[in-house]
Amino acid sequence: MTTAEDHTSGGTGRDLAVYVCLLVLAAIQFVIAYQSIDGSKMFVRMLIVAVIEAALALLFFMHLWENRGLRWFVLIFTIAVTLGMQYGWTDSFRIIDGVPWAR
Amino acid sequence: MTFILLTSSLTMLIGVRAAQKNDKAGAFRWVMITAALGILFAVLHIREWMGLIGEGATLFHNPWGTPLFSSFFFSITGLHLLHVTGGVIALIAVGLRYMGGRYHADDLEVTGLYWHFVDLVWMFVVPLMYLMNLKH
Numbered sequence: 096m097t098t099a100e101d102h103t104s105g106g107t108g109r110d111l112a113v114y115v116c117l118l119v120l121a122a123i124q125f126v127i128a129y130q131s132i133d134g135s136k137m138f139v140r141m142l143i144v145a146v147i148e149a150a151l152a153l154l155f156f157m158h159l160w161e162n163r164g165l166r167w168f169v170l171i172f173t174i175a176v177t178l179g180m181q182y183g184w185t186d187s188f189r190i191i192d193g194v195p196w197a198r
Numbered sequence: 199m200t201f202i203l204l205t206s207s208l209t210m211l212i213g214v215r216a217a218q219k220n221d222k223a224g225a226f227r228w229v230m231i232t233a234a235l236g237i238l239f240a241v242l243h244i245r246e247w248m249g250l251i252g253e254g255a256t257l258f259h260n261p262w263g264t265p266l267f268s269s270f271f272f273s274i275t276g277l278h279l280l281h282v283t284g285g286v287i288a289l290i291a292v293g294l295r296y297m298g299g300r301y302h303a304d305d306l307e308v309t310g311l312y313w314h315f316v317d318l319v320w321m322f323v324v325p326l327m328y329l330m331n332l333k334h
Contacts (some may be wrong), residue, residue, distance in 0.1 A: 101313070106215075107211075107212060107215060110208060110211045110215075111208070112213070114204060114205075114207070114208045117204050117270055118201065118204060119199050121201075121204065121321075121324070124324065124325050124329055125329065127325075127329070128223075128325070128329035128330070128332050129332070134330070137330060138330060141325035141326065141329060141330060142326075143327070144325070145321050145322050145325050145326075148321040149318050149321055149322070150320075152207070152314055152318045152321070153315060156207055156211060156314045156317075157314050157315075160314075
């Protein structure tokens with residue numbers, strides 16, 4: 096297990112830069128919310144920005160950047176779970192027809 | 199509220215860095231600032247809820263649309279608020295024990311990881327619960 100002393104790299108300057116980036120991304124979400132686009136497009140854009148925000152928080156606030164092995168594990172595991180959910184998540188169409196996006 | 203929660207993550211990071219440099223007073227101060235920001239977030243959230251409930255919105259009733267949205271809104275934001283409250287209690291407890299010498303910088307860091315996680319969840323709650331449902 097890594098200790099607190101292992102995570103001293105980067106410094107407060109980097110933390111501040113990531114914080115400003117997160118604020119800018121949060122502001123971008125508000126801009127997207129006021130655009131005249133349909134719901135599905137807005138959903139995708141919102142989700143992309145939210146994923147970037149989450150990735151920044153995970154990498155720099157939660158120190159994933161400093162652990163290369165864990166970084167790859169989280170990436171591969173997340174992709175595997177997302178793909179698994181895509182084909183295993185129960186929704187009403189799937190329950191009725193047994194396949195995803197049946198209608 | 200997003201600004202408050204993001205800022206609290208930054209103050210938590212500063213607190214953990216202070217603890218890593220053995221600056222006990224500094225670490226304690228920043229962790230308590232983080233807890234105060236968490237309390238401010240919770241107060242604003244409860245104020246928002248009271249306003250909505252005053253307008254007639256409840257877990258099973260939504261005066262502006264489908265009741266299902268109201269159920270989702272109160273459930274998801276309520277669960278998040280519960281985690282924030284738990285985080286604030288943990289921050290205060292761990293901060294006090296760190297000052298008392300029973301806990302170390304690592305313990306503050308683990309509490310910080312939980313706090314960042316609560317912040318991370320909010321990054322998805324805001325666009326999907328609030329912004330996606332704006333009326334133009």
